[in-house]
């Protein structure tokens with residue numbers, strides 16, 4: 565994925581405010597973490613990648629291989645021009661899983677993600693249960709999504725997003741609501757994904773497991789490089805008077 569001078573502004577009573585200063589980045593590593601203080605611009609940066617936020621200046625492009633067509637050249641998608649294709653290629657996991665669980669039961673929620681790849685109802689249902697099994701939550705298939713615990717909801721939300729087999733996964737603080745055990749489990753799951761992962765997190769141990777880390781401060785990427793150095797940079801920023 566590539567950001568070229570991608571900046572974000574928002575209108576305000578006193579004129580446009582800058583949320584993300586023009587940023588240029590080429591992100592090719594498999595696991596990229598984004599850390600920084602509250603309100604620094606991490607979510608905005610993450611949302612640029614799947615087009616949930618459009619750049620006010622510059623451009624954001626992602627390059628994906630065409631699904632099921634080995635041997636064909638990769639396609640470059642522009643988040644402003646190719647919004648729907650970008651959203652099909654870039655899965656997004658929100659901090660609050662309730663924001664994305666929209667079907668009555670766990671199995672139905674996963675099945676919704678499979679409607680393109682599995683047009684037949686029975687076949688889709690079997691595939692949805694197989695996805696739940698892979699995530700260790702097949703026992704919850706018929707349970708109302710409202711009755712699930714926070715950790716179960718987050719696992720289900722991630723399962724539903726990954727069921728659509730996105731080329732890239734962007735996860736915005738996906739472990740924030742979880743207890744230690746579930747946070748660890750979901751962190752391990754995310755880090756082991758074959759897909760490219762962009763992970764916004766306040767969990768510095770998890771952030772340090774990435775291949776590359778970005779530190780965001782005041783709407784700018786102020787550090788870009790080795791995750792352990794990034795964590796040290798962020799700690800130093802947090803200790804500023």
Ligand SMILES: Nc1ncnc2c1ncn2[C@@H]1O[C@H](COP(=O)(O)OP(=O)(O)OP(=O)(O)O)[C@@H](O)[C@H]1O
Nearest residue numbers: 574575581583600601602603604605606607608609
């Ligand atoms: N649409 C908008 N209009 C005005 N201000 C916005 C808008 N979106 C974000 N902001 C502001 O931009 C700043 C960065 O927001 P962002 O959500 O990217 O921060 P963050 O680093 O993810 O923070 P947190 O860790 O608290 O989730 C914040 O001050 C936020 O209030």
